[in-house]
Amino acid sequence: MDKKRILIVDDEPTFTRMMQLVLEQSGRYVVRQENKGAQALAAARDFKPDLILLDVVMPDLDGGDVAAQIEADPLLKNTPIIFLTALVDEKESQGNAVKRGGYPFLGKLVSDNDLFKCIEDNLRQ
């Protein structure tokens, strides 16, 4: 079975590095990190991910703008996006991503189980 390709965009390199380690440790995914919002579109075009994990608050171009660019790209527009944010927590999401404006939102302190479940759910769609 081919490994799914996940692009993670977050301005915090240690976070993206950890995420990559955890996700790839499962053996199910290939992960690419991107720490600049402004370069997220180019990275996606290059990497052609099956799913994008996107930080909301970034200094140069925020997650909303990156999502808009992805939406506008004919090749990428159907790529599922999961927002990762420090402002949603597990208590609120109760393990499931909170839907806002059509996008799933996950807290950054989500447990491994919930993280993988959310990724799998969105990959299937």
Place this chain on the structure above:
Amino acid sequence: MGAEPLRILQIEDSAAQARLLEEILRGAMDAPYELKWVDRLSAGLEHLEQSNFDLVLLDLGLPDSQGLNTFERLYARHPLSAVIVLSGLDDEGIALKALQAGAQDYLVKGQVDGRLLVRAIRYAVERKRVREMLTKERDLLEALIQSLPDQIYVKDAAGRFLRANGAVASFFNLATVDALYGKTDFDFFPHEMARPFHEEEQRIIGSGEPVINREACIADQSGGNHWMLTTKVPFRDHNGAIIGTVGINRDVTQMKMAEEELRRANTELARSEAELQKAVAELQKAHDELRAAQMQLVEVEKLQVVGRLAAGVAHEVKNPLAVTLRGIEYLSKSMVAKDEVVTTVLKDMNDAIRRADAVIRGMLDFAAPRQIEVRSEDVNAVIERALWLVKHDLDRRCITVNRWLEHDLPRCMIDLQKMEEVFINVMENAVHAMPAGGSLTVRTYARQLTGFGTNVGDSKVLRFKMGATVVIAEIEDTGIGIPPDKLSKIFDPFFTTKPTGQGTGLGLSVCKTIIELHGGAIDIRNRKEGGAQVAIMLKAERKE
């Protein structure tokens, strides 16, 4: 009179008669006297004009006047004089006429002796004094009655006027009081008005009971209404028998009008007082409301500051926690040999991160706009309420408000209190941007989305579905605008363009969070005309 000599004027054409009389008087008068003799009526009248005499002894047959005419001419000129006619004629008819005409006595020359003459003189003088006194009394009484402004009248048992003063005559529009005498109220008033007066007087005559201070409105001859205070008492003869009525009417119209005016003024005063009390109550209510609004604003501001601080701290702390957590999870899974101690350490670290997260969550729960309670609301009403809450600031800065609120705006599912906070925040930013006054324009309208790009700007964290109806609220100011290089940071926590101490730099970041919790969007841009425009886009409630 005592020491004063009695002054006697004798008008007698016969010198002999005059001398004879002087002789008689000298022999009989026991009191001092002065006697002046003239032989013509004209000379006598002249003397009476010039000085006072107590008595006139008058001969009727004089060269310039004859008979009773002589007396009448003198008496007409000097009605108060005491006159004794001394005549050569012993004519009872003339004597009687003279007495009836006012002479004190009639003596026949030749039949007069000293004793008779002196007595006649004394009686005449005494009667004159009494008459003078009575006349004075009568004149005083008359003057009193006539000079009083009240109407005073005496009527006989049939109600006919016997006496009245000028006030009565002028009430009936008569030139003199004489025109009243012999007439009754029926001659002056309509029958239905005169009758109760007449009946009242008949009751007084019958019972002897007076009527005191009866108040009634009476029309005068020219139709003017007068309020009259009437007192009527029985009029009795010297035996005590009731022979009529005496009345006094006082015109109290002015007083009544003054009373009425006073009553009206009192009513007016009472009403003014009530109105004043009402105004004070309203003022108090307005004051209380203002105070409540102020407290609410303070509370909102406090919560916002705490909330924004919490949100900022949470964001900054959660990222490193997340890194650590992912690292621990990675380590847990990559341990080949399950070392029990390492496993325990990693678990403890995981627990520690969860605890730190719980602390942050607790802080956020305290005030951050994390949970919204939505209900169907009218955005226009929310805006109106926010405008009302910032009215004080707007007024203080002389900022005029233009409202372009669309009628029939679709309702939105929103958290009333949180969205109110958003609008207050945005409006207060506008106020701060216009320190020297200006105008604040608030516009609402609904749009059906035809494409992704809307005039809500570039912030598209959240996507609205094509064809969806959105409610857009725009708040524009004519203030200083936002420096272009700062525009991209405007929603960052702790970012502010306001001078130190005037802004926390958290307002718009919280606003944005609240709006995004509603699935809406907010955008800020500088207007070409100057000032800034904030656009807020909310999903319209779907009509089922």
